[in-house]
Amino acid sequence: MIDVIPIPAFKDNYIWVLINKTTNQCIGVDPGDATPLLDFLAQHQLTLSAIFITHHHPDHIGGIATILKDHQVPVYGPRKENISFCTHPLIENDMVSIQSWPVEFLIKEVPGHTLGHIFFYSKPWLFCGDTLFSIGCGRLFEGSPEQMYSSLKKITELPDETQIYCTHEYTLNNIKFAQKVDPNNENLNQYQHHCQILRAKNLPTLPSNLALEKACNPFLRCTNALIKKTVEDYCHQKFDTSVQIFAALRAWKDKF
């Protein structure tokens, strides 16, 4: 039996922790800060088995050095990014298995937010870092719109019941933008209500699931006629391809 638990870090990050309840072992994903994870391990008497890293940003890797002082565990991260302490550099279609864990993780390269960004997938869990957010997607700090668009497509090819464990609690803000772009989307309004209730209780809106994201996330709906028209009206120009719509949508969100 494996649980996935969020540990809040910084202002709006989550360090996701997979817990094998049979063995009291766990895996930490993107520990940007050591203290919240180390406290959690001590509090629940868990043994750390491994660290997973999706990309090189400090709020995802900043805690690794301190954690490794007390826990000598393998660190799995993207081969295309130069991450200190990474013991297992990963590329597209690698499979990761951790000693004494009954699951395997498929690796995919999802450039866009950064050039070497990867995700870890083990049905139904997707650890996608800053690539897909609930009702949003990561900023294009390093990659092109084309790269990010095809990275998001890789995610949409996973099963609908995939659980989206992204790194940031941005959902309510993302919904506000999505409602501008996709004003008649009743599923989106219902989801906003659901998320407002969770946040009022200080609970995470995550994980999301892929079916809901396909129905509500404008960055996955660039072929939708209404979204296309809203973006074209905003930009005062016509677009021929869904990548152009995506690029315009991402640029609009950057200024929102």
Ligand SMILES: [Zn+2]
């Ligand atoms: Zn990032």
